[in-house]
Amino acid sequence: MTVQRGHTIKAILFQVHSIAGLVLALLVSLIALTGATMSFEDEIVDYLNAGIMQVAPRTTPALMPDALVARLKAAQDFGKVVAVTLSSDPSSAVHIRFGRDEQGGRPASLYVDPYDTRVLGAPRGEAFFATVRRLHRWLLIPGDAKGWGRPVTGTIALGLIVMLVSGLVLRWPRRAGSVKMWLKPNLGLSGRGLHRSLHTVIGTWVLPVYLAMTLTGLWFSFEWYKDGVAWLLSRPHVTAAKMAAKPPRPDGRAEPAVPIGFDQAWTAFQREEGGRFSRALLTLPASPGTVMRIRSWGKDMTLEATRDEFRVDAVTGQLVSAERYADKTFGEKIIAAIYDIHRGAILGWPGKLAFMLAAISMPLFSVTGILLYLSRRKLRRPAQLPLGRLVPGE
Structure with a gap:
């Protein structure tokens, strides 16, 4: 009875794995390949733009952000400036968004x-x-993060988790067998046997990477998932502060817009940090209000996760809050590193390379999975009797 029940469960899992794979094969491959394309985006962009990211340092002090923006607008109005990246290095150019x-x-x-x-x-x-x-995160669906793209890609990630778990259960034999059976594909096979070997063995190699990608990717798709992870890994008062910081839904009443600049917040940040930072990103508030967010990275910090975050009233220059990476608990550091874990950067360039190669391999599973499905259909198709042997009425 137990053996029969085990066979039934595996049969159900096999159907779930096959159907999910057929439905999501193209979309999963597209998301994986676009992710692989962005693996070394920072290095590529820095290399392409090395000539415009540096300036000759001068003895005269650099302009304050507001004066810089005002002069830029006076020369040519490019649009509303919403973010400015400033550096403690006198030879670094200012990046304006x-x-x-x-x-x-x-x-x-x-x-x-x-x-x-x-x-x-x-x-x-x-x-x-x-x-x-935009293709990777939202499949170019209109609305970007505020449209249907987020839940769609999140649902695809959930489907991938189902495929990964069901695939592992289906592959797990009664006896674990040798490491060679698990990790070495049999390239001496051909046809269906080769497709199955590549699908299962390489799938075993990349399964931990795919799980890391999907579990962290869900953070960017679903608020309930983000809130759950924050509740699990953060200290209670930090979670409560994050929940309270979410902007309320608009009720149709327009609040008077207060014109704010960058100078007050920049001065307050410099007073707080001194020369300990390498670069700082100042972002104007997206909703009506005067509190500006400043993200800064230390001179020995290279990961996106290792940043400090300040909130400063851009009108009064008062420091509202300071969230330093060094003060975070282990769980809060994991939350801060979600993006770096997602792309493998938490392990340095070897990690990014490994994650990129794993993402590039995704179409292999789509192709071999479809080929295995088609071969099963062919094997199950009843053989057609020769015309000479047909009985009347057949």
């Missing part, structure tokens, strides 16, 4: 000389990677 225009498009960002506001140029590769990112 703009908000969306009335048509919903976003102008290209610019690198600007911090001493004389000379426009050094728009970063090459930015538009390409922005499109790849």
